Amino acid sequence: MNFIRIMHNYIKKLNHTNYCSQYTNLVFSSVEVSTIRIKESLEKVTHDQVLNREDLINLLELEYHSQDAQLLIEKAREIAQNKCLNRGKVWGAIGLDYMTCAMNCNYCSLAKAWNNDPNVAVLSDQEILNFVDVYNQMGIDWLFIRTSEFYQFDRLIEQLKMIRERLSSRIMLGVNTGDANSSKTEQLKAAGVEMVYHAIRLREGVDTNFAIGRRRQTQKTIKTSGLLLSQYLEPIGPEHSSEEIADRMIDIIDMGTDLTGIMPRIPVENTPKYEYGQISEEKLAIITAVFRIYGQEQIKDLIIHPASELAMQAGANSLVVDVGAIPRSRGMEYNAWNGQDVNKATSLLKKYQYKIGA
16 A cells, blocks of 8 residues: 555656546556545545545545445544534424425425325414424424425415514524525515525436526525525435535535535435435435535534434434425325434434533
C-alpha cells in the first residue's frame, strides 16, 4: 500500500492530461485506483478537511461492513454528538387531505395516473386539533402541516392560524404544501409559520412533472423572506448513483437549507417505481454518515425517515411521526404511520444514547 501511495503522489505531480490518466490506469488496477481515492477522502474526513464532490462520491461507494465504512460511521456519530449536543428530536407531521394529484410523481401513492380511488378524505378542524393536542402532550420539536399540491390557500392559512394558536410555543410550526402556496411567504409568516419544507427531489423533472427552475426559485423566495427552509435528500432508491446523491447533497447545502434529512423511497404498489424496490439499510447508513460529515458546518439536526437504526448509529438524530394523508400509503392514517408514534420514536433515540428534552 505504501508503494501504491508513493507512486500515486508522484503521478499527481504530473500535468493532469489524458495521457496522465491513461498512465495511472496502466500502473494501477481499477480496484487499486479506487482504494487510493477512498483512502485519500477518508484522510480528509479524519483531519476535518472540507470534502469536494469527488470525495463524496468516493465515500458513498464504501461497503458498509468494511473497516473504512465503520471508521466513517464512527466519525459521523461523533459529529452528531458535538453538533446537536447529543440531543434527539422528533418531527411531527399531519397530512390534511387525501386526494389524487395530477402531477403524477412516479413514486407517489396519490398520483392520479395510478390511483383510481375516487374517495376524497379531508381532516376536519377538530380532527386536526385532536392531533395537535396529542403532539403537545407527547412533546415534539417541529410540527409540519402537509397538503396536496393544489390545496386551497385561503383555507390553509385559516387552519395554520388555528393550529398555531393551539400549538405549544416551544414547538416550531412548518408547512409542506404546493409550490404556489409555498411562494406566498408573507401570508405564511403572518399565520405563524416559521419553516417551509420545499425539496428538489432526486431526478426532479424526470420522475416528476415539476420544473427544477420553478422549485429552486420558490426555495430562494422562502430563504429571502426570513422563513427557514427545510428539504430532505429524497426519495432515494437503489437505482440512484453516487454521483446523483452527491450532487443533491451539495445543492442542499449550497441552497442554505436550515433543516434536512434522509428519506429512502418506500415502494408503493402500482406506481412506476415500485419494481425498483427499496435501498438497503446498510447503504442508507453510508449515505447518512457522508451527509452528516459533509454538512457539519451548517446542519445541526439530521432526520431519518422512516426510522433506521443503522442510520441513527451513523449520525441521524431526529425521527418523524406521521399521521393523516401520507404519500407512501393509501387512505387516511388515523394512527401513527408504520406504527411509529412519539413514544416509539423517543425510545429509539434513547436506545442510541440521544437525550430527549431540553
